[in-house]
Amino acid sequence: MTIWRSSLLDRGLARKVSKDEALKILGDSEKEGLVHMVDNAQGQIKHTCNCCGHYCWNVGIIRRRKVPRDSLMEVYFTRRTEMEECIGCGACEEICPVDAVKMVDEKAEVDLDWCIGCGVCGVSCPTGAIGIERRAGKDDAPKDFEHLHQKIRAERGL
Template identity: 55%
Template sequence: MGESIYQNLARHLSSLGMGYPQKEELLEILRENFTPQEAEVALAIPTKTIPFEPALVSKIAPHLNIPKDELEQILSNLAQRGLLYSKRMKDREMGYALQQFGYGFPQTFFWKGVDTPNAKKLADLVVRYSRSEQLQEAYGETETKAFRYVPAIPSLDPESHAVFPFEMMEELIKKVRKIALVHCPCRATAHLIGKKRCDHSLANCIKYDELAEYLIDKDIGKEITKQEALDIIKKSEEAGLVHMVDNAREGIKHTCNCCGCCCWSVGTIRRKKIPRDVLMATYFLRETDQELCTGCGACVDICPVNVIRMEGDFPVVDKEWCIGCGVCAVPCPTSAVKLMRRSDTLPPKDFKELHKQILRERKWQ
């Protein structure tokens, strides 16, 4: 098999709905994590699927000349190491899926929060791999964006305009059945490579339902209650962190609580490396009630993307870069900050429809 097996696997992974950008560092990451035989097995797993949609072992096996018992052991081992997503299906047979970009890769390397020589090596590779050019390739090529920001609770005013349940973190969390807590891969990576940029909590990345079940089963994440999740949301808002979720109205799998220091999305926008709308779905922009505003400047200090400045006695927002996260409303002493909807556009109905739409836009479905 030799080196060509990793090149083939890299191409295979690039054809996922959330495909891996091609770069030399990707080959290094694959060499570090897959034996040639494991790479061969991964090549037999379908790519034209939505994230976390498993293929049965009985569907994978015909593409390989490996005894079924041995194949099951290889797949199980890859899943245990976080390299594949796994789920027991209705007929009790195991199903496996490739980790998609932003949906397990490269996050599973860091969700557990381990600090080992191997984790440090992978962190260095991942940082070099996840440059702005690769992020733009992964997230910028479709009109439909994989992720959106959910406004901080104090920024929404249901009395002045309609607020949908999917625009409130409490309502999203009410609907889930299983929750797992993991480490923030962005901050964990920064710590591992010795470039700690902030003191924000590491353990505040929240996963839901089948993704949560997988992470708990593999001892990558720990189960938490809905109230514990809501407490994390509140503390994150108070710390100036941004809620990022899947760009869907229902069935979300993630809530990342992001900082402008380390986050691949918020940090990239803060540094103005990629235009906001190329990278993320932004449904709100900040407005200021000047009659209520006292000009205290608290919103300037907390803005995670650094787009608010004082002009005279009032804050001014650069709306080309505002992400509509509502974090600036949290410290406002007079409730002068509110978010206004950008348009009537709504996120796709659910997680499945979101990723089917992305597959269609990539012309892979």
């Protein structure tokens, strides 16, 4: 266990959960429309969070258009919509945590410059019209936490 994790437990700021409880929390978070976040890497994940568009320092800032998405978040995927399957219910517009969906002529229109590819809208869609696809020209995410930090340091010239 890393020092900071044990410190959080020792100070009563965190508690251990079982795998089943963790999965239940994830399921409840999904129902609430929260964004499952992890380290932006493919494996050896060390941190997870379930973020909302109203309070999260990351997702919320994008929702409020305070900072361009690509300055704040490395987005590897965005939403794809099968328009012929969209029945115009508006559920995805209502739940999108970054307010990237607008209904136009009873069809969901996505602003792909702000979509973070979280997939939250896909859970709410009654027809399965929504998928997630890789952004054109994007490399794969770093393979693990260590490579993620190497990439960040390189981008900052460190």
